[in-house]
Amino acid sequence: MLTHQASPKEVQALPMTHPENFPVASILCPPHLRPAIAAIYAFARAADDIADEGDLSSEERLRLLKAFREDLLAPTLVSSDRANIFLPLHQVIAQYGLPVGLLDNLLKAFEQDVQASAQGTQYPNMEALLGYCQLSANPVGRLMLHLYGINDAQALLRSDAICSALQLINFWQDLSEDIPRGRFYLPIDKGHKEVAVLVEELCEHAYQLMMQGAHLVHQVPGRAGWELRLVVQGGLRILEKVRSLGPEVLNKRPRLRAWDFPMMLWRALCMRPRQWENQQP
Numbered sequence: 001m002l003t004h005q006a007s008p009k010e011v012q013a014l015p016m017t018h019p020e021n022f023p024v025a026s027i028l029c030p031p032h033l034r035p036a037i038a039a040i041y042a043f044a045r046a047a048d049d050i051a052d053e054g055d056l057s058s059e060e061r062l063r064l065l066k067a068f069r070e071d072l073l074a075p076t077l078v079s080s081d082r083a084n085i086f087l088p089l090h091q092v093i094a095q096y097g098l099p100v101g102l103l104d105n106l107l108k109a110f111e112q113d114v115q116a117s118a119q120g121t122q123y124p125n126m127e128a129l130l131g132y133c134q135l136s137a138n139p140v141g142r143l144m145l146h147l148y149g150i151n152d153a154q155a156l157l158r159s160d161a162i163c164s165a166l167q168l169i170n171f172w173q174d175l176s177e178d179i180p181r182g183r184f185y186l187p188i189d190k191g192h193k194e195v196a197v198l199v200e201e202l203c204e205h206a207y208q209l210m211m212q213g214a215h216l217v218h219q220v221p222g223r224a225g226w227e228l229r230l231v232v233q234g235g236l237r238i239l240e241k242v243r244s245l246g247p248e249v250l251n252k253r254p255r256l257r258a259w260d261f262p263m264m265l266w267r268a269l270c271m272r273p274r275q276w277e278n279q280q281p
Contacts, residue, residue, distance in 0.1 A: 030223050032146050036096060039088040040143055043072075044106055046085050051110040058118035062111060069107050072100065086163035096147055100138035113183070122184040126205065129171075130164055137167035148224050150278055161213030162228075166235045168206040170241045172199070176253050195247040203243045210235060217271055228270035237264055 029037060050056075050064045071078045075090040092098060112132060115121065123129040141159035145151065171178070171185040178185060190198055210232060218231045234256065241254035256264075 029227050033224075035088070036092040036147055037144070039085075039092045040103075041100075042085050042141075043089050043103065044140070045105055046082075047110050051113045052238075058114050061114045065107055065111050069104065072103055072107070098143060102143050105135045105139045112136075115183045116184075120182055120184070122188050123255060125187050125189045129168070129185060133164040133167045134160070137163040144193055144224075145220075149220060155216060155219050158213040158216035158219070161209050162216060162232060162235075163213075164229070165206050165210035165213065168202070168209065169235050169239050169242070170207065171229070172202055172249065172256055173238050175249055176251050179250070195250065199246050199249060200243065203239055204238075207236070208234055210239075214271070226268065229271055230264060232271075233264040233267045236267075 047065060047068050050061055050068070056064075067079065068082070071082055071086045072089075074119065075086070075093075078090070089103075093100060093103075112135065123132065138160045141163040142156060145155060145159055175186070186198070186202075190201070193201070214232055217225055217232060219225075220228050237256060237260050239252060241251050244269040245252060245254055
């Protein structure tokens with residue numbers, strides 16, 4: 001049984017192993033929530049690494065993800081080699097009453113990724129892909145709202161729309177990398193379309209989904225609301241780049257560059273409630 005209590009500095013120092021397009025525990029995040037967000041991020045990132053990185057077999061990846069679930073569900077039996085991730089996480093779970101089921105859903109998504117890669121599984125339609133987003137993306141938004149003390153049904157639906165849109169944008173951004181390694185997120189029922197038409201249709205769908213949730217930026221108070229504005233605008237900017245590439249997105253991954261951030265900031269500043277009043281979920 002491990003009983004060490006991680007300090008806030010230890011939690012904030014948890015490894016951020018991947019560059020992100022969207023802010024993670026940034027300077028705009030409420031300072032008192034940064035340790036909690038960092039702990040959640042470290043858990044998700046480490047599990048994602050198990051699912052994606054290295055040369056492990058699918059069986060070994062699934063075994064390690066199962067061990068992650070055991071450490072998540074049994075806080076008094078955390079393995080010592082994962083204590084740097086799970087001890088801070090369990091402190092955050094206890095402090096804020098985080099729904100453990102949302103964290104477990106993330107593990108289910110990573111397991112689904114491993115199995116899909118091993119079997120070359122494809123998603124039959126957009127509904128199935130959005131079902132995956134319910135496990136892989138939507139829990140993150142709901143965990144953040146939980147930390148912010150926002151739990152009304154409309155806010156949760158808007159959060160789901162934003163998170164699903166971000167996940168889809170990430171898929172379309174990563175087509176050139178995912179397809180070669182056996183990850184197929186393009187819905188089968190759209191495979192008959194010309195690539196240019198398909199990319200445009202997928203981008204438009206993600207855009208409309210983002211619009212359904214965008215009013216949430218006016219429900220999240222203070223600095224957290226400004227953080228969310230940049231998250232939304234970062235996703236939309238990447239989507240513009242995907243749209244601009246068209247069929248070439250199959251060969252090239254669009255990225256945010258330094259000169260994109262002033263544009264994102266200006267657009268975040270200009271977001272007004274009236275923009276979204278006709279786009280309610």
